[in-house]
Structure formats: C-alpha cells, structure tokens
Amino acid sequence: MDSPGFGLDDLAKYPFVQEAGDRVKALDVSLQDLEKPDFKAVVDRARERVEESFGKRNISSMNHQPDVEILSFPLSMALVKASGLDHLMRRYSLSEAKKVEGFLERESREVLKRIFDSILSFPVYDGGDRYKGLDYTVNVEDFLIRSVHFHTPEWKLINHVVSGGRVYLRKTDVVRLVREEIRDIIEKRLKNIGPIKLPEKLSIIVQEIIQETPPPVIMETIGAPSIGYPPCINHCVEILSKGENLHHMGRLFLATYMLKIGKNVDEVIDMYHNAPDWNPRVSRYQVEHLAGLRGGRTKYNSPSCKTLATNNLCFRDPKNCFGIRNPIQYGRRAKGKDKVTKSNQLKAKI
Ligand code: SF4
Structure with a gap:
C-alpha cells in the first residue's frame, strides 16, 4: 500500500519521512524476525549502509526492493546506536544525508516541495521567475542559522540576492541546506534512541562493525592535543579529533597557525580529515588559499x-x-624565546 503523498520508491529514497515510518509499522517486523532467512537482504543492506558510511563515506544508491531499503534504514540506525561509537553516528548521519542529496538534485520542483514540506523545520518558498535560475527563497534568518555550517565564501549572505527578507537560492543551494537538515535529523534521532537489546546474530554484526570502524583519524595524523600548542589550538584539534564540527573561524585559525609554524599544505589538509563534512577538494582549495598559493x-x-577571544x-x-x-608567540614563550618583559606585561593589562 503506497502512502497518498509518496510512492514506495519515494519512501525507499527518503526513509526518514513520517510515511516511511508508517510503512515500517505496517510491515510489522520485529528485531527477532530479522534473524530469519527471509530478511537476510534487509540485514545485509543495513550492514552495508553502515560499512559504506565509514568506508567509502558514501552510501550506495538503491539496488534493492523498496521494502528492503525502507526496513534496512531503521535497522542500520539500531546497529550504529548499539555500537556506541559517537564518531560512527556522525559519519553515518552525514553519509545518509549525502545519499539523499544525490536524489534530491534529480527531483522535480513538485516532488521537492513535498519533501521540503514533509521534513523541514523551516519554510522554502518558490522563487518565481524574478531571478533566472534562483528558483527558491528562504527567510534570511533561516539561511543564516543554517549556512553557518558551511565554510566557503559562496555561503556568505553578501554573495546572495536578498529581497523582501528572503534569500534567493539555486536548487543546488537549497538541496545543500536540506542535506544539513537531514544530517541533523538523523543524528538527533540516533542520540534519542534508548538502550537497545539486539538478538544474538545482530549483536555479532555490531561487534564486527565496531572492530571494522576506523578510529577518529585526527588522532593518528596529528596526535592528541599537545602541551606544545596553545590551549586555543588544542581546543580546535580536540573538536576535530572527536569528529565534531569546527566552525569557520576555528578552521581558518587552525590552518593559518599550522602553516605559520611550518606544517606543509598536505599536513594541514590531513588535520581536517575527520571533520563531518570533510571534502578533500574544498579543503585543499582553502588551505592553499591561506598559504598564499592561490588567488x-x-x-x-x-x-x-x-x-x-571575540x-x-x-x-x-x-x-x-x-x-x-x-x-604564535605561545610556542616561543613555552621554549623561553619570548621573555615576559615589563613592556608586554603592561600591554597584557591594557
Ligand atoms: S591567549 Fe592567545 S594563545 Fe592563549 S589561549 Fe587565548 S588565543 Fe590562544
């Protein structure tokens, strides 16, 4: 039975919408049922979703029956939650959201509207024909709250058409905003799942996933926060090492500091490898720009x-x-190269 708003194929693509949850309830499959051979395809797909999120970082598009896709989503959430790995939760949420982004980019205006209405906590309006290619608008406030997660110049408000309290956007921009919203929805749902008791076969899969999941990369590449770095840098490193989002100024600071103390561009790019929205191409562009190799x-x-401090x-x-x-002076001070003089004591008090 299809939902009146979405067909089964839509629910398979967007398994986080309410109608997909209704479909799961209607199928009435328990965790114990999933251990039966009939549901092997569902379990395999759920495992694949999780493994692809930390392996390829992109969950493959569907090549499955719609109900396999719909049922495997909540099961993959249960596997991720049962792993107890915070960085896997973040990675998985982002990978699911990226998969959806790919679908949304190919959808018609009508389908997009239905999806926006169904999942978003902020309104997206039709932009009309006023500006060619800018088919959507959002309230300035909603744009500002969400664009703070993006770290490239095109997400600055100044680089957008703003009129009547709305920001005019291209389809790709709206889809990118929506991707962030979906990532947030999935991550919050994962956090809100209570303790899960999985049947034995699924518990074994969780243990295997825990063993396969790489640790947060930053710890391997630059080490844990160091007493040689100033506390502000250690803070940035710690945020990234947990796979959490470091805001734009933090990223800029970390890169300029590391370049200044002699790290090369590749070493600096590696430091962002664990960021939830890591994109090697964008990272390279930004770090090379800061290093004076571009523009x-x-x-x-x-x-x-x-x-x-601000x-x-x-x-x-x-x-x-x-x-x-x-x-930069912190390192020199720690090595005794910068003496505490009366003059800089005075400056510090000003
Ligand atoms: S005083 Fe300067 S070096 Fe020290 S933590 Fe603050 S910003 Fe960093």
Whole structure:
C-alpha cells in the first residue's frame, strides 16, 4: 500500500519521512524476525549502509526492493546506536544525508516541495521567475542559522540576492541546506534512541562493525592535543579529533597557525580529515588559499588572541598566555624565546 503523498520508491529514497515510518509499522517486523532467512537482504543492506558510511563515506544508491531499503534504514540506525561509537553516528548521519542529496538534485520542483514540506523545520518558498535560475527563497534568518555550517565564501549572505527578507537560492543551494537538515535529523534521532537489546546474530554484526570502524583519524595524523600548542589550538584539534564540527573561524585559525609554524599544505589538509563534512577538494582549495598559493597570493597570518577571544576560541593559560598578542608567540614563550618583559606585561593589562 503506497502512502497518498509518496510512492514506495519515494519512501525507499527518503526513509526518514513520517510515511516511511508508517510503512515500517505496517510491515510489522520485529528485531527477532530479522534473524530469519527471509530478511537476510534487509540485514545485509543495513550492514552495508553502515560499512559504506565509514568506508567509502558514501552510501550506495538503491539496488534493492523498496521494502528492503525502507526496513534496512531503521535497522542500520539500531546497529550504529548499539555500537556506541559517537564518531560512527556522525559519519553515518552525514553519509545518509549525502545519499539523499544525490536524489534530491534529480527531483522535480513538485516532488521537492513535498519533501521540503514533509521534513523541514523551516519554510522554502518558490522563487518565481524574478531571478533566472534562483528558483527558491528562504527567510534570511533561516539561511543564516543554517549556512553557518558551511565554510566557503559562496555561503556568505553578501554573495546572495536578498529581497523582501528572503534569500534567493539555486536548487543546488537549497538541496545543500536540506542535506544539513537531514544530517541533523538523523543524528538527533540516533542520540534519542534508548538502550537497545539486539538478538544474538545482530549483536555479532555490531561487534564486527565496531572492530571494522576506523578510529577518529585526527588522532593518528596529528596526535592528541599537545602541551606544545596553545590551549586555543588544542581546543580546535580536540573538536576535530572527536569528529565534531569546527566552525569557520576555528578552521581558518587552525590552518593559518599550522602553516605559520611550518606544517606543509598536505599536513594541514590531513588535520581536517575527520571533520563531518570533510571534502578533500574544498579543503585543499582553502588551505592553499591561506598559504598564499592561490588567488592574490596573500599568505594569511594567524588571527590575534583578541580576535580569537571575540570568537570564543581563547582558552587562556595564565602562565604561558600572559602578555602575548598572537598564539604564535605561545610556542616561543613555552621554549623561553619570548621573555615576559615589563613592556608586554603592561600591554597584557591594557
Ligand atoms: S591567549 Fe592567545 S594563545 Fe592563549 S589561549 Fe587565548 S588565543 Fe590562544
């Protein structure tokens, strides 16, 4: 039985919509049922969804019966939750959202509208014919709240057409905003799932997934937060090492600081490998830009302590941060190259 709004194929593509949940209830399959041979395809697909999220980082598009796809979504959520791995939860949520992004880009305006109405907590309006190619609008406030997650210049409000309190957007921009919303929905749902008791066969799969899942990459590439770095840098490293989102200023600061102390572009790019929205091409572009290898060839300096404090990135260490104006000085202070002089003590008090 199809939902009046979505067909079964739609529910298979968008298994997080309410109607897909209704379909799962209607199928009335218990966790114990899933151990039976009849449901092998569902279990295999659920496992594949999880493994692809940390392997290829992209969950493959469907090549399955719609009900296999629909049932495997909640089961894959259960497997991820039962693993207890926070970084897997983040990776999985993002990979599911990216898969959906691919579908949305190919949908008609009518289908997109239905999906937006069904899942979004903010309205997306038809942009009319006023600006060619800008088919959608969102309220400025909604745009600002959501675009904060993106770290490229095209997401700055100043680079968009704004009129009557709305931001005009291309289809790809709206889909990107929606992707972030879906990632958030899935991650929140995972966090809200209570303790799960899985039957034996599924528990074994969870153990295998735990063994296969790589640890957060940042720990391997740059090591745990170091006493040689200033506390503000350690904070940024820690955020990335947990696979959490480091905001734009934090990313810019980390890159400029690391370039300044002599890390090369590749080493700096590697540091972002664990970010939930890691994109090697975008990372390379941004880091090369900061290193002065692109555009106007300006080599950017690390932001000052004052700027970092304004952006809630200062975690002052009273001993080694005393009297310094830029985190670069922290290393010198720790090595005794920058003496605490009366002059910089005075500057620190100003
Ligand atoms: S005072 Fe400067 S170096 Fe120290 S934590 Fe704050 S921003 Fe970093």
